[in-house]
Amino acid sequence: MKKKILFIDRDGTLVIEPPIDYQLDSLEKLEFYPKVMRNLGFIRSKLDFEFVMVTNQDGLGTPSFPEETFWPAHNLMMKTLAGEGITFDDICIDRSMPQDNAPTRKPRTGMLTRYLDNPEYDLPGSFVIGDRPTDVELAKNLGCRAIFLNDNIDLLNPVTQGGEAGCEGLKDVCALATTDWDRVAEFLFAGERRAEVRRTTKETDIHVALDLDGNGRCHINTGLGFFDHMLEQIGKHGGMDLEISVKGDLYVDEHHTIEDTALALGECIAQALGSKRGIERYGYALPMDDCLCQVCLDFGGRPWLVWNAVFKRERIGDMPTEMFLHFFKSLSDAARMNLNIKAEGENEHHKIEGIFKALARALKMAVKRDIYHYELPSSKGVL
Template sequence: MKKVLFIDRDGTIIKEPADEQIDSLEKLEFVPGAISGLRSVMQTDYLPLLVSNQDGLGTESFPEDTFWPAHNKMLQTLKGEGVTFAREYIDRTFPADNAPTRKPGTAMLTAYMTDDYDLKHSYVIGDRATDVQLAVNMGCRAILLQKPEVAATMLNTVQQHVLALATDDWADIAEFLRRTERRAEVKRATAETDIHVIVDLDGGGDTLVNTGLHFFDHMLSQLPHHAGISLYCVCKGDLEVDEHHTMEDVAIALGEALRTALGSKRGIDRYGFVLPMDECDAMVTLDFGGRIDFQWDVPFTREYVGDTPTEMFKHVFQSLCAAMQCNLHIKARGENNHHLIEGVFKAFARALRQAIHRNVFSYELPSSKGTL
């Protein structure tokens, strides 16, 4: 599903004058940081829409020929910096008309209130309480271009609940959206397991691992530390049967979350690691190229390490590979089975850290084919 940004115009992209009408080129002035912030946001996977109320546009109080020169100049300037909107939605009514198309009404935007769009993870960006109320009415979150202390005085309790960020700095907005884009949540419930996984590739969230298998938890806990991510992973599984369903389903949910958090994969390094673990050597090679190939060469000499069967680790990484849609080749040698599998998890985490690293100054797709 596509995520959307519903972006306000006056007071958000361009400064709003005292008379609240930008009806001449002389009044056209950009909000500081708006152009660079929007340029950064355009490199994400969000669908950008311009949504604006223009009181009485087309009437004597606001003639068309005074609106379009400044508006088109704004669009032309933004386009020159790589900022374009998928569509523009401009409501022309007065506040007293109480038109359903006027923000915070949603009548102009019903095309996005379908299962094709992920409104839960979409945002309204604006400078007024009406913009936040639009987020409430759309079922999405809000970013308010105001200082936090100002936001606290202008929003009601319901509006505060959907407020994701209040800041008067566009750089903060761009950074927030870049980070939020690389976060994913997966809930997976079957007859055997009930799993909740949250992954933040930029390490901006809480970390908790609890699968009911203590050694498996110990191994999974290597990922946030060595990959630089945050990981919330809680599983209630049928351990009274055996460990298989828990370990397999956790791997599937984790792989799905990692794949989703990568999004378009623009700007990532894509490839990734070899490391020693005491007497062991572990090699993990990884490619988020979209094709699935799994190889495993890790011989164990014990049936269990702690409470976790060693035969399941191959299945864990094979399930991860399939869910992440990647090439994953793993080879390790060593005498101590604890060190052996811990070395594999650490090497995988380091390979993951290297592959998911994103250059924030370049959002090129790491593929000569133009797609991953």
């Protein structure tokens, strides 16, 4: 079996990068990145990645950064990591300055030629973990993917959109963007929870893309403004990246667009959940001004809907209120989840928006995954 590698940056990834001079040149500056010990130790013990440290140390060995100030903190860092079972198979340190354009300096691959075109290694299955766009660029140059330890994904856009020069195409190799080592370990251990569904009939053409572990980014266009607003609540308050594009027969009425969107979204949720191992399974109630909205759900595999919400208006925006129940029934069926929905209040807009927000929070709670208790949440042994 080919070997997979984690190419791991040091400063800003394993340890906090000193904010003023960026040099870890004293013991007083040594501070580990939050939660790195537990999670890297877990990855090292549970998975089969080799660990390779790849770090630029600008001018190491020069009068501005003498060797004797570097090694005490570095060696203590390595000794502390080793005490937690975190050892490295290779350590690659580049000492050049940025203006030198050295072939060994990240994101160039001069320090890593032993891994390139080597049949022993699975570079497409490997990752670079780092906090700068240059780390993502290194992943691109190596032919692997990146885990960007930075939640500002816009840094990976071209410079015209706020990123740095040379960022074109970096988003394509970025598998995960986060500042939380818990998420890094979860991603590497349990995998991605993304799904795409295309549903095409004579009445609608729908594309849904979902990342359960996203950041709440939404791009939604159903042709119904109020429906778009409600669906956006699911992504935003559920912490999921959600894309929905719908071309429906709105010249007939709204029915097919709303129903088929619910079916496609529900199928997408079911696919993204995968085995359901480690999930919380259950989940939520929230107030919204005059309303109290409760959405309790169970990803137990048995679809059911209990609906206890009455609407007095025929429409809210461009969405018929009779379609609310129908949307949640279709969603429940396709996602194979039990939904129990209740809403109290006077303002009709607040009531349905509260239901969608409560659904989002229920989903966020129920799909939360614990890799340290990676079991199926069922006494039956199946969901």
